[in-house]
Amino acid sequence: MGIQGHSGESIRQTCEWIWSGQLGEVREVDAWCSLSYYPWGHTWWSSQWSERPKEAMPVPAGLNWDTWIGPAPMRPYHRAYHPSTWRCWWDFGCGMMGDRGVHTLDSVVTALKLSAPSSIDATCCGSTREVHPLAAVVTFQFPARGSLPPVKLSWYEGMQPPRPVDLEDGASLPAEGGAIFHGTKRTLVTGVTGMDLPQLIPAARRKGTKPPAPTLPRVQGSHELDWVRACKSGTRAGADFAFVGPLTEICLLGNIAKRVETRILWDAEKLEITNLPDANKYIRTAYRNGWSL
Numbered sequence: 129m130g131i132q133g134h135s136g137e138s139i140r141q142t143c144e145w146i147w148s149g150q151l152g153e154v155r156e157v158d159a160w161c162s163l164s165y166y167p168w169g170h171t172w173w174s175s176q177w178s179e180r181p182k183e184a185m186p187v188p189a190g191l192n193w194d195t196w197i198g199p200a201p202m203r204p205y206h207r208a209y210h211p212s213t214w215r216c217w218w219d220f221g222c223g224m225m226g227d228r229g230v231h232t233l234d235s236v237v238t239a240l241k242l243s244a245p246s247s248i249d250a251t252c253c254g255s256t257r258e259v260h261p262l263a264a265v266v267t268f269q270f271p272a273r274g275s276l277p278p279v280k281l282s283w284y285e286g287m288q289p290p291r292p293v294d295l296e297d298g299a300s301l302p303a304e305g306g307a308i309f310h311g312t313k314r315t316l317v318t319g320v321t322g323m324d325l326p327q328l329i330p331a332a333r334r335k336g337t338k339p340p341a342p343t344l345p346r347v348q349g350s351h352e353l354d355w356v357r358a359c360k361s362g363t364r365a366g367a368d369f370a371f372v373g374p375l376t377e378i379c380l381l382g383n384i385a386k387r388v389e390t391r392i393l394w395d396a397e398k399l400e401i402t403n404l405p406d407a408n409k410y411i412r413t414a415y416r417n418g419w420s421l
Contacts, residue, residue, distance in 0.1 A: 141340075306320050351366075383410075
């Protein structure tokens, strides 16, 4: 998976801060991406198209519309879907949860050694049966893992989380997004990009606090070269399927919770929602004729 930050310095320092015990127990995390569009103009959501447009547009030259639609239900070409704005449609994209959630939650899942959540619930603004919401709060509950305590993870998209009480006046959270690890001893904030190094808050906490010694191996070269190295050597890549499969599962469960806007209970062994049987229709996609596997 292209979660480039997984091979970077930031995620390793985040793990070392938490695993060294300097934060105490981490039972609560706030993570977010407050963008509603990419800075270079690719919109995530397009509220003017909250439903499928009834009119059709000419298919752009060189575009095979049937192939582009793939297994999704067929509809006439329209600018509402392509280019770029496909992300906001349930039929084509995973919205902010699937696109930026995997990047931001990477450090959370890795550092706290999270597996599948036991429950997920969501509150949304501006969602329809066709498009992702304009903003949402998704809350995951993870059970205890060995000696690690249960964790409540709150994901905020299209907005920032509540301002941490220990963030000093005049200071701001990372602009695009990040994660706040609320420890019983200290609070740690990290950005979404994988390049912003984690920081203790408030700033006064950093004075006289020695960062933990590096204990994790560092990736030499890029995230892509780590994958190439794994292919050539037969060793595991840093972000192999055993890791990114469960990470993707967490994000997709967040999207299901957004679609039903209520709490769902998840049985990871059976891949089944146990308290709301009708929601299980979202677990597997019905392919249109000619595209089934």
